[in-house]
Amino acid sequence: MMFAPGSHLGILGGGQLARMTALAARRLGYRVSIYDPAGDDAPAAPVCDQVFGAAYDDPAGLERFACSVDVASYEFENIPVAALQTVGRGCPVYPGWAVLEICQHREREKLFLHRHGFPHAAFRVVTDAAGLAAAVAELGTPCVLKTAESGYDGKGQLKIEPGADLSQAWREWSGGEPRRGVVEAWVEFVAELSVICARNGQGQLLPFPVFENVHTHHILDVTLCPARLPPEVQMRARELACAVTEALDVRGLLAVEMFLTRGGEVVVNELAPRPHNSGHLTFDASLTSQFEQHVRAVCDLPLGAPDLLCPVVMVNLLGDLWPEGAAPDWRAVLDEPWAKLHLYGKEEAKPGRKMGHFCVLAPALDTAFEKARTIKARLQSGRSF
Ligand SMILES: Nc1ncnc2c1ncn2[C@@H]1O[C@H](COP(=O)(O)OP(=O)(O)O)[C@@H](O)[C@H]1O
Ligand SMILES: [Mg+2]
The missing domain is CATH 3.40.50.20 (Rossmann fold)
Incomplete structure (x- = not known):
């Protein structure tokens, strides 16, 4: 309907x-x-x-x-x-509750991927220190312990290095409370990427182009599009994301985060049934933004073209850029006529809190990236120039 x-x-x-x-x-x-x-x-x-x-x-x-x-x-x-x-x-x-039930819980999400034969990092579900020790023995180090529920932006994650004291690691991570976690093998990735797919009630399915993501301290820092990855990798990523979207029977958006491994394999990291931070650049650089596409898919309108109109780089603005709570001098962004500033209207800036983002468009991706880096440095320097 x-x-x-x-x-x-x-x-x-x-x-x-x-x-x-x-x-x-x-x-x-x-x-x-x-x-x-x-x-x-x-x-x-x-x-x-x-x-x-x-x-x-x-x-x-x-x-x-x-x-x-x-x-x-x-x-x-x-x-x-x-x-x-x-x-x-x-x-x-939309997407229906059954989609959320899987995507909000890392254990169910991993089991879903596994059952459907989608590539993912090796993992074990753990509920205590002994389970952690067994999982680490099987998966090797480094590996990463992640909370099954309520994790985001790297929260609830602990990287386990070779020789770590696992009883102590479990105590620290669980805070002495009963807790379920997923231990994942460490993926030696050469790039992180994401594909956001839209699917409406008629089954019309359209992926956005591949986004290349750079995370800093587990939080998305920069997204580039077009991704600097071989066409066959991008094709594989889009096919994989579309197949996951179909398998989950999503009506709305599904963001699929992936790793490209050193061996050239595309591996699914996690799923989000909603607009995604890596898709923010579509607001400025695509014919249809992820937000409009989300509305179209949920409301069962025909989907818009997701084509990228111009190379673009998006940079997240975290609360860390607000020294002592004062906003940076936005002229750093506004002085560049091909840059677009987005602020979310949040009152209180805290380290790691997503306060806004900016995009830089340019006829060539390298130029956009270079300008984005300069703007970020200007914002960090706190000088108004
Ligand atoms: N198994 C892994 N191997 C290597 N890096 C990882 C692994 N899991 C997570 N990371 C890094 O941490 C980031 C955040 O982890 P993710 O599982 O996406 O959790 P979140 O829900 O916090 O986004 C990833 O984007 C990646 O940079
Ligand atoms: Mg993630």
Whole structure:
């Protein structure tokens, strides 16, 4: 069923992804409501028609939200599946709760990939220090212990180096609480990449071009497009992402994060059923942004062309750039006419917090990258020039 422009779209979660989705939806003529415990303080609140400020475990609040919108989606993984099910009794929710149930839980996600024969790093599920020791013995070091639930931007991850004291590592990681984790073999990757796929209710499936991602301290730092990778690798990555999207029966977006190994293999790292940080550059450099495509897919409109119009580099702006809470001098970005600044309207800057991003476009990717690096250095130097 199609929810034509003019319908009312609801988004669970009111962070920057909801904010940018709402901006794209409004341009198409949709009304937008968000549901976020932070209420009017949520980054998406100022650009929405209505804000529902209640907890994710408040059935009455969720029902009110569901009854006031025509169709709903969500912008982050750590929403309880039960909340989606409650909303689903009042209006359709896409991607469906079964997709979120897999993607929000690293163990279920890994098992899903494994069952469907998609390539992934070797892993073991662990629940105690003895299990960790057995997993490390099998997978070798280095390896990485990741939380099964609620991890993002590298939170809940511990790299285990050769000779590590595993009992102590488990104690530190678990904080003495019962906890489930996934131990992953270390992947010696030559590049990280992502492919965002859109799929609507008719089964129309379109991937965006491959994004090349550079992470610093486990957080996305820079994304480049076109990716500097051989065409056959890019083809493989897009095919793989499309196959995962089909297998999960996604209606909406699915972001597939991948590694390119030294041996030339493309390996799936993790999945996100929503707009993704690596796709932010589509807002400035693509015919259809990931946010518009998300709205089109969820509302079952025909999908727009995901083609890249111009080489582009995106740089994340983390709270670290706000020394003592003061915003940097934005002239560093604004002085470059081919640069685009995006700020998410967050009041408080904390280290590691995503406050905004900027994109630099140029006829050649190298030029865009060089300019982006210069702008970042200017922002970091704190000088206004
Ligand atoms: N098995 C691994 N081998 C090598 N690097 C890894 C591995 N797992 C994660 N990383 C690094 O840490 C980053 C964040 O890990 P990821 O699993 O994507 O978690 P998050 O949910 O925090 O994004 C990855 O993008 C990658 O740079
Ligand atoms: Mg990740």
